[in-house]
Amino acid sequence: MGATLDDVALDILVRKARTQNGWLPTPVSDAELQAIYDLMKWGPTSANCCPARLVFLRTPEAKARLLPALSPGNVDKTKAAPVTVIIGYDTRFHEVLPKRFPHRPEMADNYKSNATLAQTTAFRNGTLQGAYFMLAARALGLDIGGMSGFDNAKVDAEFFPDGRVKSNFLCNVGHGDPSRIMPRLPRLTFEEACTLL
Amino acid sequence: MGATLDDVALDILVRKARTQNGWLPTPVSDAELQAIYDLMKWGPTSANCCPARLVFLRTPEAKARLLPALSPGNVDKTKAAPVTVIIGYDTRFHEVLPKRFPHRPEMADNYKSNATLAQTTAFRNGTLQGAYFMLAARALGLDIGGMSGFDNAKVDAEFFPDGRVKSNFLCNVGHGDPSRIMPRLPRLTFEEACTLL
Numbered sequence: 001m002g003a004t005l006d007d008v009a010l011d012i013l014v015r016k017a018r019t020q021n022g023w024l025p026t027p028v029s030d031a032e033l034q035a036i037y038d039l040m041k042w043g044p045t046s047a048n049c050c051p052a053r054l055v056f057l058r059t060p061e062a063k064a065r066l067l068p069a070l071s072p073g074n075v076d077k078t079k080a081a082p083v084t085v086i087i088g089y090d091t092r093f094h095e096v097l098p099k100r101f102p103h104r105p106e107m108a109d110n111y112k113s114n115a116t117l118a119q120t121t122a123f124r125n126g127t128l129q130g131a132y133f134m135l136a137a138r139a140l141g142l143d144i145g146g147m148s149g150f151d152n153a154k155v156d157a158e159f160f161p162d163g164r165v166k167s168n169f170l171c172n173v174g175h176g177d178p179s180r181i182m183p184r185l186p187r188l189t190f191e192e193a194c195t196l197l
Numbered sequence: 198m199g200a201t202l203d204d205v206a207l208d209i210l211v212r213k214a215r216t217q218n219g220w221l222p223t224p225v226s227d228a229e230l231q232a233i234y235d236l237m238k239w240g241p242t243s244a245n246c247c248p249a250r251l252v253f254l255r256t257p258e259a260k261a262r263l264l265p266a267l268s269p270g271n272v273d274k275t276k277a278a279p280v281t282v283i284i285g286y287d288t289r290f291h292e293v294l295p296k297r298f299p300h301r302p303e304m305a306d307n308y309k310s311n312a313t314l315a316q317t318t319a320f321r322n323g324t325l326q327g328a329y330f331m332l333a334a335r336a337l338g339l340d341i342g343g344m345s346g347f348d349n350a351k352v353d354a355e356f357f358p359d360g361r362v363k364s365n366f367l368c369n370v371g372h373g374d375p376s377r378i379m380p381r382l383p384r385l386t387f388e389e390a391c392t393l394l
Contacts, residue, residue: 008200054392057394142199169321194231197254
């Protein structure tokens with residue numbers, strides 16, 4: 001049996017961690033954002049393709065560019081969060097794949113010749129990295145609140161006008177206001193979600 | 198500042214954890230699989246949609262149904278792993294969404310009336326849950342090796358013939374053979390992957 005996390009760590013990561021809907025004014029430093037990235041980057045991706053691209057919105061001016069794309073229910077909490085990150089993925093990740101997977105640079109050809117495979121790979125692995133981002137932030141003592149209620153096309157036009165990077169989802173980062181947490185919602189049981197063969 | 202994970206925990210989760218290519222014969226119990234699920238299920242998903250569906254292949258007979266769909270490089274390690282899990286997603290997750298999001302059951306209508314949104318939401322959130330699965334397994338002392346080198350259509354025809362669940366990626370689970378780990382591959386720097394606005 002390998003080494004395991006203790007109960008405190010499991011609680012911080014997921015068991016007692018909660019999606020945040022309100023935010024305290026405590027700031028998040030650039031050093032903390034870098035620390036999140038330096039942790040999440042080690043999470044596994046297919047052929048080390050690392051397609052996630054993160055845009056950190058730290059100022060009211062930067063947030064103002066995002067707000068018109070948000071669902072109404074996501075506006076106030078995004079304004080209040082110290083940082084909102086746009087988690088996107090590089091649709092041309094394969095152009096830098098030879099540097100990421102140097103022992104088999106020809107892996108890039110699989111994606112160059114198959115746009116559907118490249119898109120699916122970028123979206124899947126960029127999403128895995130989005131999950132690593134959220135858990136890394138929690139591991140470092142920050143709270144998060146992911147959001148997919150927004151207009152991806154509007155975000156892409158505003159932040160990624162050359163079309164190379166596509167937005168995936170958004171995540172507020174900071175220190176949550178405990179008074180704004182919703183009651184915990186019921187998960188599927190093992191029997192509902194899993195099959196043993 | 199919230200509570201944080203210590204260095205040992207961060208090493209177990211990602212910093213020293215490695216994708217496994219070979220497996221020791223140490224078995225993985227059903228109780229361990231249930232413990233992984235009971236941890237991963239708390240990871241956040243959009244509107245608590247929880248679309249991931251897991252099929253655990255624990256026997257040579259169950260594995261034999263998967264092997265014809267695998268890329269050649271994934272066959273031997275999948276045979277050797279104590280358990281291989283098919284991480285899929287329920288394309289009709291919205292049918293059970295009113296139980297998952299009981300205070301706003303009308304959320305399900307957004308997905309019922311928009312098949313593209315439902316597919317994207319199932320794939321995105323099922324992938325987030327796939328990442329939670331991998332990190333939960335590591336948190337509980339197990340090793341993992343994710344794989345997307347396989348024919349999804351073949352896996353779907355064999356394991357999900359009614360078309361409701363779609364395969365996303367595969368993951369071997371067990372205790373890795375340290376002699377089969379590859380050298381660690383270079384990640385993008387913060388400056389390459391991130392933008393501060």
